[in-house]
Amino acid sequence: xxxxxxxxxxxxxxxxxxxxxHISLDFDSGDIxxxxxxxxxxxxxxxxxxxxxxxxxxxxxLAPDGYIVAIQHVPDQMSLCIATNLGDIVMWSPxxxxxxxxxxINNGISAMCWSxxxxxxxxxxxxxxxxxxxxxLDPITELPMHPDEFGEAAFVNVGWGKKETQFHGxxxxxxxxxxxxxxxxxxxxxxxxxxxxxxxxxxQYFVINSINPQTG
Numbered sequence: 203x204x205x206x207x208x209x210x211x212x213x214x215x216x217x218x219x220x221x222x223x224h225i226s227l228d229f230d231s232g233d234i235x236x237x238x239x240x241x242x243x244x245x246x247x248x249x250x251x252x253x254x255x256x257x258x259x260x261x262x263x264l265a266p267d268g269y270i271v272a273i274q275h276v277p278d279q280m281s282l283c284i285a286t287n288l289g290d291i292v293m294w295s296p297x298x299x300x301x302x303x304x305x306x307i308n309n310g311i312s313a314m315c316w317s318x319x320x321x322x323x324x325x326x327x328x329x330x331x332x333x334x335x336x337x338x339l340d341p342i343t344e345l346p347m348h349p350d351e352f353g354e355a356a357f358v359n360v361g362w363g364k365k366e367t368q369f370h371g372x373x374x375x376x377x378x379x380x381x382x383x384x385x386x387x388x389x390x391x392x393x394x395x396x397x398x399x400x401x402x403x404x405x406q407y408f409v410i411n412s413i414n415p416q417t418g
Contacts, residue, residue: 216245219243221238235275271396289327291303309331314326318403326412397412398410
């Protein structure tokens with residue numbers, strides 16, 4: 203990807219759309235999908251005009267205290283997958299102008315991200331749990347986001363004796379008597395505390411950025 207460079211850019215203002223928080227693209231048609239807290243919007247990618255808008259508050263698809271946390275266009279279903287904080291997974295078909303709730307996560311959803319090939323979807327819940335599912339939303343694994351153990355990175359005592367008797371190299375013997383400096387960090391007041399999920403381009407790995415509610 204290093205040999206790619208940006209050769210052009212366009213900035214367009216759509217006065218009829220305000221407070222959008224999420225975006226997803228339909229690469230086949232060029233349409234752009236946007237979402238506010240409660241509405242999903244389809245924009246013509248060529249004309250840059252709003253084609254269709256739907257409110258999740260219609261037909262009680264979304265409760266009054268609910269809001270959209272993520273969206274993803276799913277090409278093979280020609281629909282937009284919408285995740286809400288209350289745990290509902292909703293499919294919106296612009297062609298049929300239809301909303302359908304296809305699943306619910308009991309602990310709510312804080313973030314959602316599909317793999318590049320859209321064969322897998324990763325979600326995080328409001329109770330700091332990681333969920334991985336198939337394209338058809340069949341569960342694969344469920345893990346805590348902030349485990350107490352370090353897993354493979356856990357420290358192991360290899361029996362090298364006391365610190366005072368260990369070899370300290372260029373640091374010298376004074377390193378054995380120096381007290382360990384403990385640093386602490388606090389969460390920035392500008393942090394929205396919302397988890398972020400990102401996949402590597404080949405879909406082999408993903409990463410989650412989130413704040414541990416216990417340690418900050």
